[in-house]
Amino acid sequence: MKKNVLDVICQTHTEGKEKALFAREFLEKVGEADVSLKIDEMLEFFYSHIPVHFLLEEMMMSELMKAPGLTKDDKLLMGRIADEHELIKKNFERIKEMAEKIKKGNTSLKEPLINLVQETLEALLDHAEVEDNLLFPLANSKLEDKQLEIIKGNIDGIVK
Ligand SMILES: [Fe+2]
Ligand SMILES: [Fe+2]
Numbered sequence: 001m002k003k004n005v006l007d008v009i010c011q012t013h014t015e016g017k018e019k020a021l022f023a024r025e026f027l028e029k030v031g032e033a034d035v036s037l038k039i040d041e042m043l044e045f046f047y048s049h050i051p052v053h054f055l056l057e058e059m060m061m062s063e064l065m066k067a068p069g070l071t072k073d074d075k076l077l078m079g080r081i082a083d084e085h086e087l088i089k090k091n092f093e094r095i096k097e098m099a100e101k102i103k104k105g106n107t108s109l110k111e112p113l114i115n116l117v118q119e120t121l122e123a124l125l126d127h128a129e130v131e132d133n134l135l136f137p138l139a140n141s142k143l144e145d146k147q148l149e150i151i152k153g154n155i156d157g158i159v160k
Contacts, residue, residue: 005151009056016124017125020045060139074142
């Protein structure tokens with residue numbers, strides 16, 4: 001039996017959320033000491049998992065935007081979600097740059113780096129909550145079978 005394409009996307013969403021929760025806990029424990037050494041490892045998901053997950057959601061939303069019976073608020077919600085993806089991705093870039101500079105000896109950036117990572121994790125978790133409460137229920141209720149097939153075709157090759 002074919003897996004429902006929304007379940008596949010939702011699974012990458014749940015994995016991202018779990019990793020963000022883990023990273024938040026880790027940061028609380030580790031403090032500043034070794035953060036520059038461990039941060040790349042810990043944030044690997046920022047650089048790999050999350051951008052792919054965002055792309056899947058955006059592919060889902062580009063079909064969802066065409067679904068019949070959407071309200072103005074539904075469309076605003078999707079616009080907000082796409083904006084948040086951009087903001088979070090910009091933070092990833094800044095985190096990467098700061099981590100590189102710390103590795104090269106700029107230790108004064110350790111505290112700002114931790115603050116930015118914490119801020120980004122909070123933003124990511126708040127974002128995920130909005131998707132849990134509003135976006136996925138909307139996708140479930142509005143996407144037609146035909147559209148699910150299109151999404152499946154578009155994301156094939158990105159996830160199995
Ligand atoms: Fe998500
Ligand atoms: Fe998202």
